[in-house]
Amino acid sequence: MTLASEVELEQEGAASAAHAAPVVFIVDDDVSVRESLQALIGYAGLTAETYSSARDFLRRPRATVPNCLVLDVRLPDLDGLELQNHIASQRAEMPIIFITGYGDVPMTVQAMKAGAVEFLTKPFDDEVLLDAILLAIERSRAALSEAAGMKVLNDRYASLSRREREVMALVVSGLLNKQVGIELGISEITVKAHRGQVMRKMNAVSLADLINMAQKLQPGRTSPAVLEKAA
Structure with missing residues (x-):
């Protein structure tokens, strides 16, 4: 196979990943919240995966499709802001939408400065959440596409x-x-x-x-x- 053919295959693979069906991850220790959010997201035509703790979520392999995380601030192990810091360094293509029943201004500012797409206080409007999820998925799609393009470029340079x-x-x-x-x-x-x-x-x-x-x-x-x- 020629170098040009290999590059074309890499580019096709990158485009395929960036345009694959997205997934929304939900991390909340309240089972009723997880189930209601999963139903809402499913009704909107999207796939959702739910986790009761940050550590359970981190055991999941890194997603290779457009994705985002709907994250409760207060969790039983790592809190949402700690998980956000971890994701920022390990899974930069995963935008975060915070949900909380105990939000305050300093917490909101910290989360937004660290790159959160939205910070919603319960109860929130379903449409506001869905709009935030769609925005986050588009950000993820763009980030994955850029990362895939850089991989192709680095592979060419390595040759x-x-x-x-x-x-x-x-x-x-x-x-x-x-x-x-x-x-x-x-x-x-x-x-x-x-x-x-x-x-x-x-x-x-x-x-x-x-x-x-x-x-x-x-x-x-x-x-x-x-x-x-x-x-």
């Missing part, structure tokens, strides 16, 4: 030889082929050959495209002036 990476780094920094050759102690013809391989393996259609890829792989390594020149 480069050491010399091809050296050439790529110098080319995207703004050096001409002749200057790259002098820097690396190789001929200009050899630089052109390596540069062609880099463009092919990275699936770059232009120098500007390659520079944008380098920016994603190593932010800050190419200057705005180089980007403007390549555009």
Whole structure:
């Protein structure tokens, strides 16, 4: 299988995951709340999974489809804010909607600053919750798509030889082929050959495209002036 074919398969797989049927996770120690939320979410045409504690939820393997978490603040083991901190570092593609019967302003501010989509105090309007869930799922979908795109990009970069990476780094920094050759102690013809391989393996259609890829792989390594020149 050619590199191009492998990349196409990776991209198809990434698109498939990002557009797969979403799932809504519910973590609340009150069984009546779990059951009512599961019924509401199911009625809206979405799949829901329920858990009675943060630790039970964390035992579940990481989701690979668009998802979100409806989370009670007060739980018997880890509280909701502690679970939010864990998710932020381990499952960044999982937006959180907090629900609570004991919310206060400092708690709400802390949760929202940490990236919560919504903080709802019981009893809340069903439509408000469903709107928040749909927004959270779209955020998750976008995050999964971006992560999958970065994996494809990293895989392409990993396919480069050491010399091809050296050439790529110098080319995207703004050096001409002749200057790259002098820097690396190789001929200009050899630089052109390596540069062609880099463009092919990275699936770059232009120098500007390659520079944008380098920016994603190593932010800050190419200057705005180089980007403007390549555009």
